[in-house]
Amino acid sequence: MEVIVDQDRCAAGGLCVMAVPEVFDQRGEDGIVVLLDADPPAGHHEAVREAVMICPAAAIRLKEDR
Amino acid sequence: MNGVLVIGASVGGLTVVEALRRKGYDGRIGLVGDEPHLPYDRPPLSKEILTGRWPIERVLLRNREQLDDLDAELYLGRRGEQLDLQARTVCLDDGRSLRYDTLVIATGLAPRPLPFQPNIAGIHTLRTVDDALALRRELSTVRRGVIIGAGVLGCEIAAAARSLGRQVTLIDALPVPMARQIGGELGARIAAMHQRRGVHLRMGAGVCGFNSVNGRVGAVELAGGEVVPTDLVVIAVGSVPATGWLTGSGLTLSDGIECDAYCRAAPDVYAVGDVARWRHPVTGVSTRLENRTNAIEQALTVAANILRADRPYTPTPYFWTDQYATKIQVHGVIAPDSRIRLIEGDAAAGRFVALAESGDTVTAAIGWNHPRVFSS
Numbered sequence: 001m002e003v004i005v006d007q008d009r010c011a012a013g014g015l016c017v018m019a020v021p022e023v024f025d026q027r028g029e030d031g032i033v034v035l036l037d038a039d040p041p042a043g044h045h046e047a048v049r050e051a052v053m054i055c056p057a058a059a060i061r062l063k064e065d066r
Numbered sequence: 067m068n069g070v071l072v073i074g075a076s077v078g079g080l081t082v083v084e085a086l087r088r089k090g091y092d093g094r095i096g097l098v099g100d101e102p103h104l105p106y107d108r109p110p111l112s113k114e115i116l117t118g119r120w121p122i123e124r125v126l127l128r129n130r131e132q133l134d135d136l137d138a139e140l141y142l143g144r145r146g147e148q149l150d151l152q153a154r155t156v157c158l159d160d161g162r163s164l165r166y167d168t169l170v171i172a173t174g175l176a177p178r179p180l181p182f183q184p185n186i187a188g189i190h191t192l193r194t195v196d197d198a199l200a201l202r203r204e205l206s207t208v209r210r211g212v213i214i215g216a217g218v219l220g221c222e223i224a225a226a227a228r229s230l231g232r233q234v235t236l237i238d239a240l241p242v243p244m245a246r247q248i249g250g251e252l253g254a255r256i257a258a259m260h261q262r263r264g265v266h267l268r269m270g271a272g273v274c275g276f277n278s279v280n281g282r283v284g285a286v287e288l289a290g291g292e293v294v295p296t297d298l299v300v301i302a303v304g305s306v307p308a309t310g311w312l313t314g315s316g317l318t319l320s321d322g323i324e325c326d327a328y329c330r331a332a333p334d335v336y337a338v339g340d341v342a343r344w345r346h347p348v349t350g351v352s353t354r355l356e357n358r359t360n361a362i363e364q365a366l367t368v369a370a371n372i373l374r375a376d377r378p379y380t381p382t383p384y385f386w387t388d389q390y391a392t393k394i395q396v397h398g399v400i401a402p403d404s405r406i407r408l409i410e411g412d413a414a415a416g417r418f419v420a421l422a423e424s425g426d427t428v429t430a431a432i433g434w435n436h437p438r439v440f441s442s
Contacts, residue, residue: 009124011109011386012393012437015359031393031437049088053081053366056359056386058107058127 001045002063005035009059016060019051020044024060033059067093068165070372071156073146074172075099077107078339078361080127082170083138085369095138096164098156100145100173101194104133109358111198112219113388116226118202125195146173149315151332168372171312171323171331172338172365175305175356180214183301184276188283190300192223201300205230208297212236212286214273216243218387220302221256225389228263235266235294237286242269247385249400249422252432256389259416263390268294305356307341322354327378329368336368347378357385391435392416398430411436 003023012031016024023044025034040048052060070086072079075097083095099105106125114120133140141158148157155163177191190201201223205211211227213220216238224236236243242253243260257267272289276299285295307322317331318324322343325331329344337344339361343354360381367379386395404422411418411434422430 011388013359013384013386013395014438015384026437028437031433050366053084053088054359054362056362056384057109 001040001048001065003035003038003040003048004061004063005033006059006061007032009057011057011059013056015054015056016051019054020047023048024051068154068167069094069096070168070170071096071098071164071166072170072172073098073156074170074174074339074341075101075105075140075142076172076174076339076361077105077127077358078174078365079170079172080105081362081365082172082338082369082372083136085366086372087136089369089373091369091373093167095136096141096166097138098141098144098146098158098164100143101196102143103195104128104130104142106195107358108193111195112192112222112226115195115198116202116205116223117229122195122199146311149312149317151316151335154334167334169335170338170368170372171335171341172361173308173311173341175340176308177301178304178306180273180301180303182275184278184283186276186278186281186283188298189276190298192219192300192302193305204298205232209233210235210296211298211300212294212296213300213302214238214286215302215304216240216256216267216269217302217304218244218247218385220300221260221389222387223300223302224260224265225263228260228265229390233266234264235268235286235296236260237268237271237273237288237294239272240269243267244387245402247400248394248396248432249402249404249406251404251406252400252420252434255416255434259389259392268292305340307343307354309341324352328371328376329364329379330371336371338364338368344379346380348380355381355383357383359384393433393435395433396430397432398422398428400430400432404429406432 010033023037023040105127144158146156210233212235227234243256245253274289275287277285285293309319323331323337325344327347340356346353363381400422401424417435420432
C-alpha cells in the first residue's frame with residue numbers, strides 16, 4: 001500500500017490523525033496533514049482506508065497492490 | 067439478484083458504493099446522478115473554484131479509472147422520478163425502470179428560493195459545479211454584488227467575491243452572520259472579519275424586492291426602504307431536501323426523509339446525507355445535518371447496515387469554513403445562546419481554541435485559525 005496526501009487539498013480537520021496517528025500527523029502552524037508513513041504495515045491498512053474515506057477534503061489517496 | 071441501487075451520486079452516494087465494495091459486497095450496484103459530471107466535491111465550489119485558485123478538474127472525487135474499479139453501473143445526467151416500494155423499482159426521467167433489492171436515497175438539497183424571486187438575469191444560487199462556474203464568470207465582469215443570506219455559504223461567497231476585488235454587500239435577517247451555525251458571540255467575530263475586509267453588512271435586514279434594468283437585476287430593496295444598487299445577486303438563504311420525486315411513494319417526508327436510528331426509511335430503503343432525517347439514538351431527537359463529514363459517516367453506517375451490521379448512527383457533527391485567510395472548525399453543535407470559553411490561544415490575535423457550553427455541558431469545540439482542535 002502506498003499512501004499519498006495532497007497538502008493543497010487538505011482542510012486541516014485532523015480526522016485522519018484521529019483514525020491512524022501512526023500514519024498521519026498535522027503541521028503545528030496550520031494543521032495541514034503530514035504523512036508519517038507512506039508504506040504503513042498491514043496492521044494499519046484497514047484504518048488507513050477508513051481515513052481515506054472520512055477525509056472531508058478528499059486529500060488522501062491510496063495505491064494498493066493488486 | 068437486483069442488488070443495491072443508489073440514487074444520488076455526490077459524496078454520500080459514492081461513499082456508500084465504495085464502502086460496500088471495500089467490505090466485500092460483490093452484487094450488482096447502480097449509481098444514479100442527476101448531473102452529467104463524474105461525482106465531485108462541493109465544499110471547494112464556494113472557495114477555491116469561485117476564486118479561481120483551483121482548475122475545475124480538481125473537484126472530481128475520483129477519476130474514471132477509480133470509478134471503473136467499483137464495477138457499478140453509472141447513470142449520470144439522470145434523475146429518479148418515481149419510487150415504487152412494493153415493486154422495488156425506481157423510474158428514471160428517461161423512462162427506464164431500475165429494480166433493486168436495497169435502495170439508498172442520497173439526493174441531497176436544492177437551494178431554497180425566495181418567494182418573490184423574479185426570473186431575471188444576474189440572480190444566482192450556488193449548489194452545483196455549473197452554478198459555481200456561472201457565478202465565477204459573472205463575478206469576473208461585474209463591479210459589485212449583493213449576497214442575501216449570511217450563513218456559511220453566503221459568508222464564503224462574500225469572502226471569495228471580496229478577494230476578487232468586488233464591492234460586496236452581505237444581507238441577513240439575523241443580527242450577526244452565521245448565527246445559526248456558531249451562535250451570537252462568535253458570529254460577531256465573523257461580522258468584524260468581513261467588515262475589516264470592506265464588506266458592507268446589512269444585518270437584521272429583510273429583503274422585500276428586486277429592481278431590474280433591461281431584464282437584469284439592478285438593485286435590491288430592503289424592508290426599511292433602503293435600495294442597494296448592484297450588478298449581481300447571490301441568494302444563499304438555505305436549502306430544502308430534494309424529496310419532491312418521493313411524494314406519494316409511501317416514505318415519510320418531513321423536511322427530509324424520516325429514518326430510524328439505523329438510517330432506514332422503510333424495509334431495505336435507506337437515506338444518506340443532507341436529505342436524511344434520522345432519530346438520533348442518544349438524544350432521541352429527529353436530526354438532519356447538512357455537512358460533508360455527515361454525508362460520509364452516514365454513508366459508512368448505511369453500507370454497514372446494508373450488510374446487516376445493525377449499527378445505530380451516532381455522529382459527532384463537524385464542519386469547517388474558509389473565509390479570507392481564516393479557517394474555522396467546529397466539532398459538535400453550538401447553541402444560539404452558548405457561552406464561549408477560550409481554552410488556548412489568543413482571541414485578540416484571532417487564533418484560538420474555545421469550547422461552547424450550554425448549562426454545565428460542553429457541546430462543541432471550536433478551532434479559530436488554530437489547528438489540532440482535537441488534541442487541545
